[in-house]
Amino acid sequence: MSAAHAEVASGTRIKGIYAHLDCLLAGIEKLKEAGISGFQVLSPLPRHEILEAVYEGRPSPVRWWTLVGGITGINTGLLLTSLTASQWPMINPGGKPVVALPPYAVIMFECTILFGALFTLAGLIVHCGLPGFGLDKSLQDPRVSDDKFGIAFLRASAKDLERIAAILSDTGAIEITRGDDTIYEVPNA
Amino acid sequence: MHESIDANRPDSYAAANRDIIRVLLKPNLGWAVLFIIATSMMLYGFWCEFQQLTWGLGIAGYNPPIMWGVYIVTFVFWVGIGHAGTLISAILFLVRSRWRTGVYRASEGMTVFAVMTALLFPVLHLGRAWQVYWFFPYPNQRYLWVNFKSPLMWDVFAISTYFTVSAVFFFIGLVPDLAVVRDHSTGLVKKIYAVLALGWHGTDRQWYHYMGAYGFFAALAAPLVLSVHSVVSWDFAMAVTAGWHSTIFPPYFVAGAIFSGCAMVITLLLPMTYAFKWHAYVNMWHFEHLAKMCLLTSGILTYAYGVEYFIGWYSQNAYEWGIFSWRATGEYAWAFWIMVFCNCVAPLPWYFRKVRTNPWALFIISIFVNIGMWFERFNIVISSLAHQFDPATHAYYRISPIEYGIMIGSFGWFGFWFLLFLQTLPAIAIAEIKEMIAPPVRGAAHVEAK
Incomplete structure (x- = not known):
């Protein structure tokens, strides 16, 4: 295993929860502009803006x-x-x-x-990836089936963690968790 | 009841979740009474079938040459009922019709349960139900394969494909909504829904492939729905029997199937909307569209009935004209005129907006249509067999008590599954309802509901 792969494999989970679609889309764009990839977007419904931002119009195989x-x-x-x-x-x-x-x-x-x-x-x-019972627990957020959106990194490298957290909070995430710890939260959001 | 899809729409995704799943696993008195009635009818049907298995087909009303009776009539009836569900869920999805959203899940459920009911009848009609595997091509030492040139074998493939594709389409549509129910429940119920939801968590990867696949399911189901009733019609049209051997049968049967299916959707959804107070999701706007679909297909059917008579008269074929004139004036004339009244006359008041937006008028007329469409199949199947070429073979068919019992049982069987569905699965598509709601936005960006 290369050093880069070892770093990714041992990376840290980080997730931002959003209450608003436009904030989520801004978050996705900022991450892409910063050259950070490897995130998953969580959504309670299929919004074409999200799929367009992530997959850029590529049809499903x-x-x-x-x-x-x-x-x-x-x-x-x-x-x-x-x-x-x-x-x-x-x-x-x-x-x-x-x-x-x-x-x-x-x-x-x-x-x-x-x-x-x-x-x-x-x-x-x-x-x-169905049945997806073994999905990482950061992807299993009941709020997402209700009315919240999310951006989750399963294994963010240590050098990106601070940048990711900053982008998530700057674009309006109402909660950011790193590993199992909540590192940022907007009260009553 | 509101007359626009936008009226009274919930303002948030969470509100839509709450509204739709609040009725699950909470049976009320009305539901319990209906469920007991449906179960009793189903059990009575089972008892009648047990009698038929014990004593043989002799206790059915078959009277040679009338060897297709109520079982085939009711089989075609239930296959037809299923068609509206696929029309609403697949064809209206492909043309992006907005009014499908509120009604398609219940219609799809109706399709799956109607086809499940229809599938019983070829087995019942066999008499020796244990030999049902003869329907299917299976390797055997005698090299005795099924005859793929027979329309009856086409029917086996068409109906089993229709059931499989409808059931897959229905279940795939349910998966994201089952995840919602899972996330709003606790204990054992949560575990059951977690298994059913297949680990759905709304990731972009899941939605991306889901949306890709859903479009293909719809694209496959759309031609299938048109083909299935065409194939059913060929069960008759391929036979050289006066009154059956006609090229107009496929479009005529498909129009009839959509007509009866849309009427059944009205019959089922109207009381459900009031009972569950789902006016924000299913309202007069939807029922008006369904009534218009019925009006269109009623017009097509009326035209087809007329064309059949015109062909009989214009062809100068004595047998053809003989059967059609006998249908309207002979021993089964009562069935013919019930059909004409229910399918051609009863829906006409729906041309008036006041009538098609009146819940009672909608419900009563939809019942007439259901009755009329059963009698249409009765007319086609029975009268042509009762009045064939040689007058010496003319006969009369009476529905036997056992056949009545099995027919009643089929309605009980359908009701049993449909009522169970209403209590256990979201009968309105939550994810698609959310697409109709403007998404939550914070900034100046204005994002439209789809």
Whole structure:
């Protein structure tokens, strides 16, 4: 392990809680301007401003799961119908060809949707890290499912800690915790 | 009741949380009475099915050649009911329609439970329910595979795909809201909701992929909902039976499904809104939109009914014209005219705003629509089989007491799950309601609600 990696691995948790969306967005921008990365934003709802600020318009890779699922599904539908019919070609209901694409298109369509949805679910689970029961406790803040926002660093390096705390407080965080200690709090916020 | 989505909206995310989850796990007397009634109906249905399993299909009212009866009628009815939920949750999501927000979760729940109910009927119709696995392609030593060229096999794939995708879509939508319930509960209840919420904590990573995936679920569910009832219609339209063999069946069935589904959403949501005092989230603005959807689809159905008669007359086909004239004047004319009244005439007062914003008028007309749509399927299924090409085979079908019992049981089964859902899961989508509320801001920056 390199020295830099060792420092990150042994870093300190620091989290700022915000009561206002504009303050949170200012905090994200200031952190990015300061070249500090590795933070997670906590939010009670999906706000496009937050996702835009963090991911800068990059689409989620879940879409590739959907595409692969759809392609897998249509091929599964085609193979399932064609191969099963070919296994005993003597049975020819309705006088149709053994491999009759128009009626099989219905099964292929349904399989496309089914596999597309199941692969999307798998992609969601993988990329979201669900089930997320082992998430760091600084990310588990019940206030966030209510009406607060947050910026959390799981492992901030020692040299960044002071800068991060300053940015969080300057941009309107109502509470800052470092490790398990509250180092800054706005009363009655 | 307020007439705008903005009226009486809560001013904070916390208030929305409180309002929506306060009703969970707190059954009141009205809920308990309805739950007991639904459970009793369901148990009676189970008893009737037990009788049928014991004595065989002979105790159902089948009378050759009428070998599709109430089970198929009710199957199509419940599949149709499910359609409005997916329409509201998926299609209206894709077109960013704002009125879906308050009503989509309950509609999605209705979809999942309606399809669960529909799935029972092919099994009941089998008689030998233990052979249900014959529906599915499974490897066997006889190389005896299912016939994928049959519309009945298309139906198996369509309905099972529809149920799976609807259930996934429903559950994924629930996850962030289950986290809210988890964070507002204690003890064992908290532990249960924590498991159901899958460790959701609202991180940017979770929201980012969630929003990406949700759009794809909606994009997949939208064509699915249109295909499912088209496939159901092909169960009939692919058969060379007068009154069934028609190319207008897919759009006609899809319109009918949306019509009955939207009416069922009104029937279920209207009392729920009053009982839970959810006027800030679901109000006349939503019900008016649902009534307009019903009006549109009622118009399409009325047109389709007319076109069927026109085709029968214009084709000069004696069998086609024979079945349609018999439907309106023969032994099942009573069912035909109930259908026409309930589906074509009863919704007409909704053209008047005063009527479609009156809770009692909405509720009563929606019940008429539900009845009319069941009779539409009765007309299609029974009358065509009762009056086939050879007059020597003409027959009459009477619904047997066991079939009545199983049909009543299906309503009990649906009610049982829906009522359980109302008490255990947020019936209004909390995260999406929050998107309608202006976010808290401190500075001069003005941030709009979505």
